[in-house]
Amino acid sequence: MRVLVVTAVPAERDAVVRGVRAAAAESADTPEAAEVSVPGGRTLHRVVRPTLTLDALAAGVGPAAAAAATATALTAAELGTAGRPTGLAAAGPGAAGPGAAGLDAAPYGLVVSAGIGGGFTPAPLGTVVVAEAIVAADLGAETPDGFAAVTDLGFGTVEHLPPPALVRAVAEAAGAARGAVLTVSTVTGSAGRATELLRRHPRAAAEAMEGFGVAEAAAAHGVPVLEVRAISNTVGPRDRAAWRIGEALDALAGAFRDLPPALAIWKGPST
Numbered sequence: 055m056r057v058l059v060v061t062a063v064p065a066e067r068d069a070v071v072r073g074v075r076a077a078a079a080e081s082a083d084t085p086e087a088a089e090v091s092v093p094g095g096r097t098l099h100r101v102v103r104p105t106l107t108l109d110a111l112a113a114g115v116g117p118a119a120a121a122a123a124t125a126t127a128l129t130a131a132e133l134g135t136a137g138r139p140t141g142l143a144a145a146g147p148g149a150a151g152p153g154a155a156g157l158d159a160a161p162y163g164l165v166v167s168a169g170i171g172g173g174f175t176p177a178p179l180g181t182v183v184v185a186e187a188i189v190a191a192d193l194g195a196e197t198p199d200g201f202a203a204v205t206d207l208g209f210g211t212v213e214h215l216p217p218p219a220l221v222r223a224v225a226e227a228a229g230a231a232r233g234a235v236l237t238v239s240t241v242t243g244s245a246g247r248a249t250e251l252l253r254r255h256p257r258a259a260a261e262a263m264e265g266f267g268v269a270e271a272a273a274a275h276g277v278p279v280l281e282v283r284a285i286s287n288t289v290g291p292r293d294r295a296a297w298r299i300g301e302a303l304d305a306l307a308g309a310f311r312d313l314p315p316a317l318a319i320w321k322g323p324s325t
């Protein structure tokens with residue numbers, strides 16, 4: 055299976071790659087690695103194992119950057135781009151391939167939005183959350199009666215649902231919580247906002263900024279989507295000192311160490 059994992063920043067991308075390499079080490083297979091260029095000036099980091107090719111791409115922060123980079127990578131993988139990886143070096147420190155090259159024409163079977171995120175009550179720091187629903191939480195209009203989602207206004211989409219069987223398999227494999235992951239363009243900074251979001255989305259477990267953008271691109275290409283978030287902070291009043299980004303990145307790596315076996319048992323997007 056070919057999986058595209060989209061993060062916001064390189065540190066999250068590298069945590070994903072670290073996790074998949076750790077899984078390979080536990081299976082005693084030596085993953086090949088390469089850096090592959092995609093149109094738009096970005097480079098994805100590839101890990102090749104016997105039954106899984108995982109491409110990790112840092113797209114930038116926010117739903118628009120995530121959607122643009124995801125759609126570009128999916129299109130490039132469907133069509134192929136100029137050039138080929140010029141040989142795949144054996145894995146190891148700094149063992150990326152001898153320079154970025156193009157994408158082979160080989161579509162992805164799954165797209166994953168991954169990274170750190172803010173947690174709502176059921177998801178304390180260090181928890182991993184797998185999205186049962188990927189929700190655009192601030193896509194809509196402010197009205198005299200409060201927030202109206204675009205769907206309340208008669209158009210658009212505000213939710214994408216990952217394949218339930220895959221969500222269950224990944225959550226069980228990773229010991230993760232399940233719930234809605236909210237995508238926002240403005241990070242929540244007050245208790246009142248956090249309370250309002252939970253009132254509108256009682257199943258919300260986490261808040262982040264890219265998942266809905268990734269999911270929209272995946273849906274446009276007919277590719278199933280997941281979102282996996284490691285909790286770095288609590289959604290609410292701004293308190294940078296309370297952030298635990300390092301621990302969250304380690305938890306993210308752990309989730310991607312556990313993901314490959316879950317993918318192996320998944321029977322495909324209709325389940």
Ligand SMILES: O=C(O)c1cccc(C(=O)CC[C@H]2O[C@@H](n3cnc4c(=O)[nH]cnc43)[C@H](O)[C@@H]2O)c1
Nearest residue numbers: 062115170171172241242261262263264287289292
């Ligand atoms: O400056 C702040 O107070 C602040 C508070 C929360 C998040 C940020 C970010 O810049 C986060 C950007 C980045 O990290 C993800 N993330 C992590 N925690 C949250 C959150 O509580 N709400 C939304 N996004 C979060 C997000 O996906 C971005 O990629 C700054």
